[in-house]
Amino acid sequence: MNAFPNWYLLGAAVLLVAVTAGVLLGTRNDAHVAARTRRKRWRHLGIALVLVAVAVRPTIGNVSTTTYTSGADVVIMIDRTASMGAVDYDGGKTRMDGVRADVTALVKSLEGSRFAVVVFDNNARVALPYTTDGTAVVSLVDALDWRTSEYGNGSDISQGRDTAAKLLAQSQRSDPELSRYLYYFGDGEQTRRAAPGSFEPLRQYLTGSTVYGYGTDTGARMLTAPGSKDYVVKDGAPAVSHMGEQNLNAMAQQLQGGYQHRLKPGGLDAHVDHPTLIPVVHRDPRGFETYWIFALIAAGLLVWELWDDVAYHRRARKEWR
Incomplete structure (x- = not known):
């Protein structure tokens, strides 16, 4: 008593x-x-x-009550190379603005899942390990910007692949019954000479995946840095970034997942096919x-x-x- x-x-x-x-x-x-x-x-x-x-x-x-929450582990990959500062999203906003809006919408649609965030430019890193705190993901992405152009050394759209694979393998070892999803946000522009690595090895871990593409075929100029009004100039001429939609489609096929071209907010499709529900007991x-x-x-x-x-x-x- x-x-x-x-x-x-x-x-x-x-x-x-x-x-x-x-x-x-x-x-x-x-x-x-x-x-x-x-x-x-x-x-x-x-x-x-x-x-x-x-x-x-x-x-x-x-007193005990039982609720059910999504049993999905979600890995979010975000391209933050200099080309994400190109201004061809939603009437002149940067591609990174589109990523911020879409990641926020994704987190809301998958409330109750565990999220991990991988960001990549010259290198890849885990910006946020697995957490059920969706607000932490949104706060991270709100503060995230592209890498300043002067520090870039070429884009490899598969730069974060191995880091994401480690997170997915960790999830599978800890709880094989969970659903696992990969969401990739980038423009697909491969400026390094080497071809991008295949994402096919990640397929073994995944319940589903979606690749979100930003930019246009005609391309757009890139802002030199977040908050700047200056554009990148290369060899005395304006530098223009073109999205690599063919690369993004190839990535989606390797993952056997969906692809969505993102030009403005709204209408985000997360392609969640088989969510796992986990009972959570709350004791008062x-x-x-x-x-x-x-x-x-x-x-x-x-x-x-x-x-x-x-x-x-x-x-x-x-x-x-």
């Missing part, structure tokens, strides 16, 4: 017990006090004691509340008190007549 007292009510109830007990003891042997008055004072003491029990709020047992340490039983007893005593007073005054009126 546990107790979760309301201290203000408990203090008032204890004071009431002390007063009623004092009055009762003070008149216990007084022959001039009528029997009815003694009964009333005993009743008052009973009401005060029951109010103490109400204020203590005793509980018994425990307060258990079953019992104060209401004592409150009913107190109400009964008060009704008895009122009925006794009404009956007494009716008898008194008849006698006076």
Whole structure:
């Protein structure tokens, strides 16, 4: 049994017990006090004691409820190479603006999943290990920007592949029954001479995947840095980035997943085919509340008190007549 007292009510109830007990003891042997008055004072003491029990709020047992949450592990890959600063998304915004909007929408649509985020430019890293805190993912992406052009050394769209594979393999080892999804956000522009690595080895871990592509075939100029109004210039001429949609389609085929070209917010398709539901048991340490039983007893005593007073005054009126 546990107790979760309301201290203000408990203090008032204890004071009431002390007063009623004092009055009762003070008149216990007084022959001039009528029997009815003694009964009333005993009743008052009973009401005060029951109010103490109400204020203590005793509980018994425990309460358990079961909810179901998504049992999916989700790996998000984000391209942050200089070309993600190209301004051909939604009427002049950067491609990275599109990634921010879409990752936020994705996290909301997969609420309850575990998320991990891999970002890549010259190198790849785990920017956020597995977490069920979707707000942490959104906060990370809100603060994420592309790598400043002067520090770039060419784009490899498969740069983060091995890092993502390690996360997916970790998920499979820890819980083989989970669903696993990979979501790739990038423009597909491969500027390194070597061909991008295949994503086919990741397929063994996945329940589903989607590749989201940003940019246009005609291309667009790139801002030199986040917050800058200057554009990248190469060899004295404006540098233009063209999306590699063919590369992105090839990646989607290697993963046997979906592909979606993203030009503006809205309409995001996460291609979730077989979500796993996991039961989550929530135990309430307060258990079953019992104060209401004592409150009913107190109400009964008060009704008895009122009925006794009404009956007494009716008898008194008849006698006076």
